Amino acid sequence: MMSLLDELDPDAAEPILIAALQDPAREVRLEAARALEAQDSPDAVAGLLKALEDVEYSVREAAAQSLSAVKNPAVGALLLEQADNTDAGVRAGIFRALRELRLPAATLPAVKALPDEEARVRREAVAVLGWLKAHSALPQMVVLATSDPDAEVRRAAVGAIGFSAETLVSKAVESALADSDWQVREVAAAVIGKLGLQELAPALIAALNDSHWQVRLKAAHSLGRLREGGAVAALCDLLFDPVSNLRKEAALALGEISDPASIDPLFEAISDSDPDVRKAANLAYCRIKALHDLC
């Protein structure tokens, strides 16, 4: 049926699809919710908002997804009216849909939702604030990043605060770098490099010994971005780690830092068994020689 509707003029198809959102058959409601993606007429939006309360999870998801594709701020205002809906799925869907709109008016409702009892709502609300780069909400976001009971919420929150280099954020990221969940630590390590949090360089150097190589990799990358001279010795050790992706990242970071002290280990890494490591080591080696006029 949906395929036949595709053949119709979009304006003609819309009322049929909106009606289909109330169809008794789950499949029809689901398809209708999907087909209404990005339709921004008041009727379509009203229909999709109602579908956020559907008994079926998949239909609610589809409706939220379709609403999120609406790039119309007027629709955002309608979404905001539902921000304290009693259904957690609806609340999460609302915030998910609001994220891409980046409406300043969404700041307050999102902050209000940060202590929501449902993790999925907190996760979506903090994401809205991250996309808005909502400076005023940083204190509340930081609480989630450091002490939310749900690891996925902490991970999202650490990423979301990665737009400001102020002390508040720096402290939270430092604590996140010691989180019990490796994925939180991984994001924290990346954020330090992105924000250039020089004061956290010692913590990053410590993270080069993390139990998860994914965290070690992001730490090496960020130390390169920080051009942290204090990391040269540790990164040189990493040039001979068993994980080749890590050796490559260490070589690239040493190239960024460009300390002549890493010349010899890099030269050795040019004979690595892995071509990507060799390439990275060679690039770093040539760069250091050129910068320090050693050629």
Place this chain on the structure above:
Amino acid sequence: MQTHNIEVDILVIGGGTAGPMAAIKTRQKNPALKVLLLEKANVKRSGAISMGMDGLNNAVIPGHATPEQYVREITVANDGIVNQKTLFAYAENSYAMIEELDSWGVKFEKDENGDYAVKKVHHMGTYVLPMPEGHDIKKVLYRKLKQARVDITNRLVATRVLTAPDGRAAGALAFDCRTGVYTVIRAKAVILCTGAAGRLGLPASGYLFGTYENPTNAGDGYSMAYHAGAELSGIECFQINPLIKDYNGPACAYVTGPMGGYTANARGERFIESDYWSGQMMQEFHQELAGGKGPVFLKINHLAEETIMNIENILHGNERPSRGRFHEGRGTDYRTDMVEMNISEIGLCSGHSASGVWVNERAETTVPGLYAAGDLACVPHNYMLGAFVYGRLAGESAADYCAGIELAAVDAAQVEAERQRIFAPLARGQGLSPAQVEFKLRRLVNDYLQPPKVARRMEIGLRRFEDIRADLQKMAVSNPHELMRAAEVGFILDCAEMAARASLFRTESRWGLYHYRQDYPDRNDANWQVHVQVKKDHSGNMQVFKRALEPYLVELEETEKKVYQQLRIQPRETISCRR
């Protein structure tokens, strides 16, 4: 048999990636224009991205890469044989296109602050932008086509560009692959967006439709542009891809790369020296297979469970959802097993290599009124985003061009001659089936054109292709569907002949495996730092000639050149700037 006549301002042939964009842009530029989008399959699910796309690998996003940097890198990646103006036109419009697609609802990966999550893969710039929900892209395009009120016609097979006495494009001739109705479409401008020539080589399985490219793309546009008198370029620079063995999809090392996956030999070691999905890389692949260190594998079994789940979601959800089922059927688990890879059949595709219809930075071919965009148009390493950018450029250029001209008079002789040619197999009653002829032709393509190339083999190949040309006159079919397959054999044969002649002409080796001549194993910049063009001359013969490179807009800096050179395959001991 009845004839259907259509008159429009602009005809877009091919509704895959570049075509819908071109059609939308013509209408946005001038809403008064009557635009027809002609598609051989169905616009909803046609072309190279029928099931979506898992990422951009040539996104030029401010802060991550500059247009100059991109132009330099592609110049090096394509061994210097580029028209930098066309690369610039792409690079400068790349970001605006991403923003526009984003506003249409195409989803690109963004970080937690809503900024594009560009991944570093190449050494100089950063160009990879994943599309975790890229399966919806055709749906978005379809919605936009409807909103732009573009007329669409599905299941119409265009076979020739109609030309006016002065040589300009005047429309196209086509037939319906279900009803068999012959259709004459008059247009002021024609935009070819028919995709790659994906049915050139025969896959290792021997199955005609088990190709890497969507097999609907038989090289229709290459053949049509050729017969319309347009220049084609770089045809000797074949497309060859790393594939999952016994499956027609790519292994997508570039998707898994940012997450830590890589291409490995039997010992699980990385061996690829080249940074690009290029002929150099395929050469290394080929050597590893031939040198006893194969088979070659995609290795991700060292990654964390969370990462593997993420990779599975992307790879199995988007571009080729059949991949997950294939691995399942074979008992392959990314967590424990490496995935065996192989080398694809040859094809022509500028999106991945450089073989295509010659276009300038406005997507104009050498025939007035004829435009080309996408995998078919020669803008090296253009990929999906390049198809969108050039679709836009073609649409806007064609809209401007139309403003000043009238429809050309129809050449009745041309219309009649094509009718005779195209419908002959239906009238023949008895003869060869198109599948039989196609199998023979593509087997010969493998035997004589598959690199490494050598003159004598290609010369014999050309003689065999002449035999096939005689077979074309013996094909017989019983319905319009088979008639479509018969027409496609003609397209494939034209592509095979162009591929052989262009490859014979360039008496050097370049682009790694894509044009590796065993009889001329070295690169010869003194004689061959030029484009090789193919064109139909006035007496109807295939002409191959050199076209000088346009002066570079961005010179490669010496130090940079040195670094790139050092990244080429060579013995390990010499890879260092210490001399």
Place this chain on the structure above:
Amino acid sequence: MAFSQIDFPVKVNPEACIADKGCTVCIDVCPLDVLAIDPATGKAGMKYDECWYCLPCEKDCPTQAITVDIPYLLR
């Protein structure tokens, strides 16, 4: 082909298929136009053995009547 049994990859469940009620979704989306309505049954099925294994027919079928068979290799 009369002597050889061909196992077509696109399997249509005739119970679920609603082609006889006017649905042509799978037939429309197939890039190679290999599907058609079987005049004998009114249901969709493979008419030409030219499948690319791309799966829109399966994904877009409104009643999940289609399975594309992909064993340990394509062919």
